[in-house]
Amino acid sequence: xxxxxxxxxxxxxxxxxxxxxxxxxxxxxxxxxxxxxxxxxxxxxxxxxxxxxxxxxxxxxxxxxxxxxxxxxxxxxxxxxxxxxxxxxxxxxxxxxxxxxxxxxxxxxxxxxxxxxxxxxxxxxxxxxxxxxxxxxxxxxxxxxxxxxxxxxxxxxxxxxxxxxxxxxxxxxxxxxxxxxxxxxxxxxxxxxxxxxxxxx
Amino acid sequence: xxxxxxxxxxxxxxxxxxxxxxxxxxxxxxxxxxxxxxxxxxxxxxxxxxxxxxxxxxxxxxxxxxxxxxxxxxxxxxxxxxxxxxxxxxxxxxxxxxxxxxxxxxxxxxxxxxxxxxxxxxxxxxxxxxxxxxxxxxxxxxxxxxxxxxxxxxxxxxxxxxxxxxxxxxxxxxxxxxxxxxxxxxxxxxxxxxxxxxxxx
DNA sequence: TCCATTTATGACCCGTCAGTCATTAAAGGG
DNA sequence: CCCTTTAATGACTGACGGGTCATAAATGGA
Numbered sequence: 255x256x257x258x259x260x261x262x263x264x265x266x267x268x269x270x271x272x273x274x275x276x277x278x279x280x281x282x283x284x285x286x287x288x289x290x291x292x293x294x295x296x297x298x299x300x301x302x303x304x305x306x307x308x309x310x311x312x313x314x315x316x317x318x319x320x321x322x323x324x325x326x327x328x329x330x331x332x333x334x335x336x337x338x339x340x341x342x343x344x345x346x347x348x349x350x351x352x353x354x355x356x357x358x359x360x361x362x363x364x365x366x367x368x369x370x371x372x373x374x375x376x377x378x379x380x381x382x383x384x385x386x387x388x389x390x391x392x393x394x395x396x397x398x399x400x401x402x403x404x405x406x407x408x409x410x411x412x413x414x415x416x417x418x419x420x421x422x423x424x425x426x427x428x429x430x431x432x433x434x435x436x437x438x439x440x441x442x443x444x445x446x447x448x449x450x451x452x453x454x455x
Numbered sequence: 456x457x458x459x460x461x462x463x464x465x466x467x468x469x470x471x472x473x474x475x476x477x478x479x480x481x482x483x484x485x486x487x488x489x490x491x492x493x494x495x496x497x498x499x500x501x502x503x504x505x506x507x508x509x510x511x512x513x514x515x516x517x518x519x520x521x522x523x524x525x526x527x528x529x530x531x532x533x534x535x536x537x538x539x540x541x542x543x544x545x546x547x548x549x550x551x552x553x554x555x556x557x558x559x560x561x562x563x564x565x566x567x568x569x570x571x572x573x574x575x576x577x578x579x580x581x582x583x584x585x586x587x588x589x590x591x592x593x594x595x596x597x598x599x600x601x602x603x604x605x606x607x608x609x610x611x612x613x614x615x616x617x618x619x620x621x622x623x624x625x626x627x628x629x630x631x632x633x634x635x636x637x638x639x640x641x642x643x644x645x646x647x648x649x650x651x652x653x654x655x656x
Numbered sequence: 657t658c659c660a661t662t663t664a665t666g667a668c669c670c671g672t673c674a675g676t677c678a679t680t681a682a683a684g685g686g
Numbered sequence: 687c688c689c690t691t692t693a694a695t696g697a698c699t700g701a702c703g704g705g706t707c708a709t710a711a712a713t714g715g716a
Contacts, residue, residue, distance in 0.1 A: 256691035257683040280563055282483065286674065296695045298676080307674065359563040361625045375626050399646070410640040417618020424562045424621075425576050439611040445600070446647030457661035458713040486703060497665045499706080508704070657716100664711070672702090681694070686687105 265303050268293050269314050277352045280359040281311060311360065312369055318353065319377040326381070332388055335397040339444050341388075342411075346419060346436055348429035354416075355423045382412040399449035411443065466504050469494050470515050478553045481560040482512060512561065513570055519554065520578040527582070533589055536598040540645050542589075543612075547620060547637055549630040555617075556624045583613040600650035612644065 271293035275284040286307055290297040304310040326345055332338035360370055386408035392398045398407070418439050422432050472494035476485040487508055491498040505511040527546055533539035561571055587609035593599045599608070619640050623633050 255683080255685045255689090257681090257693055259693070282563075285672090297674090298696065299694055301675070302693070355563065358559040358621070358625060371626070378622075378626070402643075406639045407643065409636060410643050413619050413622045413636055414615050414640055414643075415618075417616075417620070417622040418614050419618070420559070420621045420625075421579075421614045421618040424559060425572070425579070435610060435614055438607045439615055442603075442608065442611050442615075442644070442647040444647070445650045446643040446645070449646050457715090458663055458711090460663070487705080488703080498704090499666065500664055502705070503663070659716090660714100662711105662713080665707105665709080667707100667709105669704105669706075671704095674699105674701095676699075677695105677697100679695080679697105681692105683692080684690100686689090 261303065265313070268300060268303055268310070269317060272310055272314055273318075276311075276314070276356050276359075281356060282359060308367060312367070312373065315360070315370060315373045319373060323377065323380065326384065332392065333395075335392060335444065335448055338388060338392060338397075339440055342415065342440060343436070346415060348432050350419055351423045351427075351429070351432055354419050358420060358424075378412055378416060382408045384408075385411055398447045401449075402447070407447065411447075414443070415439070462504065466514070469501060469504055469511070470518060473511055473515055474519075477512075477515070477557050477560075482557060483560060509568060513568070513574065516561070516571060516574045520574055524578065524581065527585065533593065534596075536593060536645065536649055539589060539593060539598075540641055543616065543641060544637070547616060549633050551620055552624045552628075552630070552633055555620050559621060559625075579613055579617060583609045585609075586612055599648050602650075603648070608648065612648075615644070616640070 268289065272284075272289045275288045275292055278284075279288070286297050286300055289310075290300055293300075300310070304313065322345075329341045329344060332341055357374055361374060382405075386404045389398060389402075389404035389408055393400055393402065393404060418436065422435060427435070469490065473485075473490045476489045476493055479485075480489070487498050487501055490511075491501055494501075501511070505514065523546075530542045530545060533542055558575055562575060583606075587605045590599060590603075590605035590609055594601055594603065594605055619637065623636060628636070
């Protein structure tokens with residue numbers, strides 16, 4: 255008898271608007287009023303779908319990382335170091351810059367919700383494990399230096415590359431600069447992973 | 456005849472207190488009241504020495520980076536890649552973690568004072584140039600792969616290592632974990648810089 | 657000691673913004 | 687068309703914190 259709306263769709267629309275605002279101005283600087291305007295509704299309406307600004311952020315983070323995880327999971331396992339490096343490049347698209355600026359707004363000292371840290375930290379732990387799984391066969395195949403521990407190398411690669419993105423995001427570089435720096439770094443990294451392998455092999 | 460105080464010394468004391476608070480809670484979460492209490496004075500007194508919270512932060516950043524720059528400048532120019540890597544390690548002490556957390560609180564989207572960005576960005580530009588100056592002779596000496604551009608490699612190293620610190624800072628790792636990850640990353644990096652050079656040379 | 661001058665204080669002011677709630681609008685069954 | 691139930695609205699509230707300023711304290715020379 256009464257008015258019925260699709261809750262999930264509304265939540266999705268709100269999260270879309272919130273993502274736009276957060277990417278643009280950061281989490282702290284975004285007012286609930288901004289999100290409401292972007293979503294084309296009144297501020298009070300937001301609170302029908304999310305208990306608070308913080309809950310909204312957590313839902314956003316969850317959705318964002320679930321999405322990336324799914325996309326990375328679809329990249330086929332690399333058989334060569336070259337293929338691995340190509341996969342890395344795919345997981346570092348230039349539009350990651352803006353999203354990254356959001357995360358350190360959220361993970362900075364001024365905002366420590368352990369649930370946010372868990373979502374983001376959990377993703378990177380998963381990513382390091384994912385890379386370690388790919389390294390092991392590459393080491394056996396002689397594509398990667400055999401003196402490396404798959405686990406340690408994967409952690410280093412994960413931290414370094416995420417860090418690269420953060421560093422460049424902080425200074426607001428343009429996307430073409432980002433791509434140039436990313437590729438230079440990946441080249442250096444590739445040489446470090448390969449080591450004497452290509453010569454010895 | 457009247458009461459006289461040493462302005463510079465007072466400013467220094469206030470900056471010390473502010474640094475402690477900012478490192479501990481971040482810039483945004485720190486109240487001027489907190490800084491005042493830590494410095495052992497009333498809130499109003501702070502405003503006799505700094506026009507605003509933001510001016511205080513800028514003075515803090517300037518002092519901090521001038522200090523690091525001076526310390527890095529004192530490290531003698533490396534004659535071998537090993538020496539260079541040792542120098543890198545010195546410029547990444549574990550206590551950099553806390554300071555780094557502060558910078559992304561400050562450089563996050565919620566706070567964009569171009570002067571802050573200039574101080575921090577200027578430091579990293581200087582650092583990349585500094586490393587490039589050290590790379591050039593190392594490349595000529597065959598310590599580093601000759602197919603690398605000193606400039607590009609220095610930029611990659613700077614971004615990657617700063618990024619590593621940020622990444623680890625974000626997730627609040629302990630200092631011993633930090634040192635282990637840092638050393639694993641430096642080893643990978645060293646292999647990438649050396650490349651086939653040690654074999655070819 | 658007294659006074660002029662600088663320094664210190666903290667209650668107060670005021671703008672901001674997350675979150676609330678009384679009121680209004682929309683939906684759809686009877 | 688009416689009425690009940692759910693959804694939407696936006697003016698309002700209350701907490702918070704940066705910055706101010708009237709007042710008080712300290713200093714040191716006369």
